[in-house]
Structures are given as C-alpha cells and as structure tokens.
Amino acid sequence: MAHLFFEHVGSQPSDLVLEIGRMWAKDPNPEKINLGIGIFLDEKGKCPVLKAVKEAETFLVENELSKTYLPIEGDALFLEETKRLLFSENAPQVAAAQTLGGTGALRVIADYLKLEWNHPIYVSDPTWANHHGVFTAAGLEVKTYPYYDRTTYTSKKKEFFDFLEHVGKGSILLLHGCCHNPTGIDFTQKEWDHILEICLKRGLLPFFDIAYLGLGEGIEKDRYAVETFYKSGIEMLVAFSYSKTMDLYKERVGALMIVNHSHTVDAMQSTIKQIIRRNYSNPPAHGALVVQAILSDSKRKKLWLDEVEEHRLRSVEMRALICNELESWIRHKKEFQEAKGFFSYLGISKEMVLKLREESIYLLDDSRLNVLGVNGSNIARLKEVFSRLKHG
Template sequence: MFENLKAQPADKILALMAQFREDPRSAKVDLGVGVYKNAEGVTPVMRAVKAAEQKIWETQESKSYVGLAGDPAYSDVMINLILGDTVARDKVAAAATPGGTGAVRQAFELIQSANPDARVFVSDPTWPNHISILNYLNIETVTYRYFDRETRGVDFDGMIADLKEAKPGDVVLLHGCCHNPTGANLNLTQWQAVVDVLLEKALIPMIDIAYQGFGDGLEEDAQGVRLVTSSVPETLIAASCSKNFGIYRERTGLLMAVAQDTNAQALNQQTLAFLNRQNYSFPPDHGARIVSTILNDDALRSDWAAELEDVRLGMLGLRQQLADELQRLTGSDRFGFIAQHRGMFSLLGTTPELVEKMRVDNGIYMVGDSRMNIAGLNAQTVPILAQAIVDAGV
C-alpha cells in the first residue's frame, strides 16, 4: 500500500525556516514565519494567559471530555468578541476547533455537505492553506482580483467585477481583517459594497478572522465581519485565538454558522457537532478554557486588551519606521503603503528573483511571493531590511 503514496510538495515556509537556521550570518533577519515576535525575537506568553492558566490549575477538577462542540462558555465569549451585539445569540451555531485551520477545514466540509456544487471564491492572493485544503477536498476554487501590484492596495474594482461573475449559492471567502498575505484591507464603505454584491447574487460569505486586534483595534477589526453577518441571510466565520492571545500551540479556534432564520440554529449546531465527531471527536479544551477565563474576568480581560494594544501599536511603529527609512533612502514615498497596511504581514509586490537576491546578499528571509512578517523586525533590523530592499532594486 505505502508504495502507492505520492510525494507531497515541500512546505515553502518550513524550507525557508531550515535555510535561516543554517545561515551563519549574525545579521540575518527572519521575516518568513507567520508568528508574532517581540523585539527580542521571542513569542511571549501574555500576562493574562499566565494568570488564567494559574487560575485553571488551581480550580479545575477534571480533565474529562467536553462536549462535541466544546465548552459553551468559550463559544459565548468568542461570539461576543467578534460579533458584539450585532447578531442575536440564538442565530449563531458554534463549535470549538483545533485552531483557525480546523475551523476553516470544518467550514469547507460543511459547504461541501450542504451544496456539493458550490464554488469557493478566494482572493488573489490568499493564505496558501485555503487553496491547499480546497484542492484536497476537490472543491472548485475561483480566484477574484484583490491585490493591486502597482499601488500595493486593494484592487477593489477588479474584486467587485469578479464577484459579480459568481452564481447563486457560491461561497466568497473573505479575510475579516489584516489580510494574509498582503496586509491590504477593505474599508467600511468597501465592505458595504461587498455586502451589496452578496445580496444581489445570493452568495454565501465565509469570513476567516485570525488577527482581530492586530490591525486598528479589537472593535474596529470586527466592523466588516459584523456588517456582513448582520446583513446577509447566512454566514460562516472561522476564528483563531493563536495570534491575539498568543496561544499558537494550544490550537484554539472556533467555527460559527450564523443564520438570520433562528429556526436554522438547532440544525446548524447539530451539523457542527457531527462534523467534529467525524474528524477529531471532542475538540481540545485548554486553550479555549484560557480564552473564556480571560474574557469572563474583568481584570484579566483588561490586562489582555492592554497588552494586545501594545503589540498592535508596536507593529504600527515598525511599519512607520520602515516606510520612513525607505523614503529617506530613496527620496520617494512609493513605499508608503507599508505604513498603510495592517496586521503582521505586508506584500512588497516584487519578484521571487529579487526576494532571493535579498536573501543571498543581505540575509533577509521572506516568502518567495514577497510576503514579509512585520513582527519579525525590531528597531535595529528595520534599517538592514530597508537597505536590502533598495540594494535589490525592489
């Protein structure tokens, strides 16, 4: 049997990590891995997370299974964090998942089960695992224009034109905030125009929100999601706590199915639990317990929000420093888009050849499509990156 297995393509980011580790240069800069790092290059455990874990350790009396959909308290706090009071709780079915990736996978499984003929429209570019999972499930994928390589902003006219080609029942995958890999985001007026197309064409939005709080703030980053979810009949939302709680290894995600028809909630909830049972049965609980402990404790929630805000402002400061340094070196504001992007990532919009040149000549490691992790920088490495960009002729 095993001889019939086919070799799978190597993961480009993992290969880049290996190259970085083997590079002997002391001034090398890792901008490839999509993990938040502080100025010392460490992914820290947040203060509120440590306090919540201590509280859990002191009070938890069992490690027995939770329900198939996870702890309801976790679903409740996450629904409130993302949707606020824009959607009534009895319209939302939710299930805990192993990370945001698990939520994305379960959402695609639900789509395939509910409408095998549905196509999924994804932005060009998008997070590569979106495409990988869709291909693995043999779900037809259609790309829509998103990133304008001239302005390094959103090609909104192209996006709308492409979405208008979708058929009723097709799914549109949207990034809730902090678009990965580009960093270019829709404004609220553009979100409303997307809603208009979704309604006009009877399309189903699926929103992947993995970076709430990393862009313009916790409430601001949720505005687009809330607008869509409160405006259309049905929405799928895949959420992750890896970044904004810093609990990457705990694999803490949530899948929501929102229906304006409250009669659909019971069936949707049953379906999410069924999908969990077929895949991994009971979801992991430790990360979910951390999140619900923090969000249900006023002091912990306040401390978590304050530390998250420090992280957000730190990344914005690095963006501005890099844009300013590039303007100083080039005498041009053509890199101003870096300061306008939001979240951990920006797409430089250059060629794989120039990305490779920066790696060879300057020890700058970023993904071949020129996605760079802003959180991989610090005040000392920003000038190194800026000089490498100029030297490469980006």
C-alpha cells in the same frame, strides 16, 4: 521478507512559509533576520506568552478539577464569549464549535459546505496559500476573485466590485475580516457596507476568515465587517482564530460560527458535531479554557485588550520604520504605508529575494514580509545589506 506496501508512495511539496522558517532556523549566521514568519515578534525578536494568558493559566492550575473530555462542540462558555467578541451578543441563530485553530474552523466549515452547499468558493487572488489547500482537500471547487495586482503592487478593488456584480448566485465568498494576508490591504467600512448590500441583493454567501482580530485597527474596527454583516440578518460563515490575537499558536484554539436564520440550526449543529466526531472526536481543552478564563473575567480581559493594542502599535511603528529606512525598496509606498496588520509585499523580484537569503535575510519568494520581523537592533543591518545589493 516483509511486504513493502509503501514502496511507491509519492511525496508532496513542503509548505513554503514553514520551509522559510526551517531554513532560517538552520542558518548559523548570528545576524540572520526572519521577515517571512507569520507570527508576532517583539522588539527582541521573540514571540512572548501574554501576561493575560499566564494569569489565566495560573487560575486554571489552581481551579481545574477534571481532565475529562470536552463536548464535541467544545466548551460552552468559550463559545458564548467568542460570539460576544465577534457579534457583541450571545448570538442565538448560530451553529458553533470550538476548533483546532483557524485552520480547523476552515476545514470543518469546508466539509460542511461540501455536504450541504456544494457551490464554488471564491478566494482573493492572492490569499493565504492554505485556503486553496484546505478547500480543495474538502472537495470544494476553489476559484479566485481579483484583489491585488502583483505587477503594480496595488489593490484591484474596482475589479472586485465588478466581479461581485457578475459572480453566480449562491457562490461562497471567502473574505478576510481584517488584516488581509498576504497584502495587508483591507476594505474600508464604506466598502464593507457596499459588499454586504451586493451579497444581500445577489444571494452570495459570505464566509469570513478572521485570524488577526485587534491587530489591524483595534478590536472594534477590526470586527466591523463581521458584526455589521451579522446585524444585517444575512446568513454567513465565520472561521475565527485565537492564534495571533492571544499568541496561543501552539494551543490550537479557534471557533467556527454559522449564522442560520431558518429553523435548521439544530440540524446544522448536529452535522457539524458529526464531522468533528468522525475526525478527532472532540477538541483539546487547554487553549479554550485559557481564552474563556480571559474573556469571562473583566480584569484579565482588560489586560488582554491592552496587550493586543501594544502588539498592534508595534506593527504600526515597524511599518513606519520600514517606510522611512527602506523606502527605495518598497514598490508602492502608499499601499504599503496604509496596509494593516503584519504583512505586505515589498514588491521586489524573486531574484532579489534569493540574494537577500544569501545574506541570511529571509522573506517569502513573492516578497511578502512580516513587518514585525524588523526591530531596533536589525534595521541598521537591513538598511546596509539592502543598499549594498541595490548599488552592487
């Protein structure tokens, strides 16, 4: 009889966002609607491959000469172009690495912080749920800062600025660079300037998570915070994802950047490389080479910029459509209307979310929805079901 080594192992709860996706996929109703998913959807409800990506892939098929390993920190030109995209220059005082999407960047940075700056990390309440998971798994102490009131569905910016004045020196502040997930509520440029001022004055370490560049107010405005902080000379961390901005989800491509103005950039880079080497040795090439082939070629880059802008405009249009057609279901219309990016809370009860699920309409339990789940073909059904439930 073989030993049963794993007879008593425990199980873990599944990720809620992915679970909703699974429920939706299994639902046989041809009229099912997925408002819970975290990706771009076009008018036909599909997540397309960008034309710029297809062109870059064709170029790679014809020109790639080898499948040998990338360096531990990834492709050099990819990193250079990513720095230019975020900071408008090939930033010299930066330790950088290509990562497995934005999540990979968050995790490698978290492992680095655990080793070299083991201070509490503050995330917004609420935030993308996996922030808690990733930072806790790395052994960091995760705390929250006030951001949004889930009883009134309005922002708590005043409380946030009070918090900044009192939080301990050296604390790490996880900030969504644009398109806050899940609320869609972003800081204005004036507010970012103020946050920067306080971080400099109080010795707080900003850590940007940028997963939706270009999808809020366009590339220039969406990178305002990260670029302004960088140009101020503050030291900071950045986890960047190409999953959404180039629809490269399954290619797992992102980057980490740590701005370091002391003489220890090389030492920092060596530790980051060691963390990566001991985890997965070196990153996959395809997604990064696609990104590099787009950003380093002016024609492909222009094509990409036009496509991100089209994506962005679709989300603006769908948000407006929801505001008009499902108005009575939106708890706080002004906040919903002004939100940026894919997500917002509708502000309905969990009980109502579950009733919608019985009608094959899926959103997260806390009523976060992706405005791109709505399209010209399903809005009439949404309106009909919503009004039937409201009045029945």
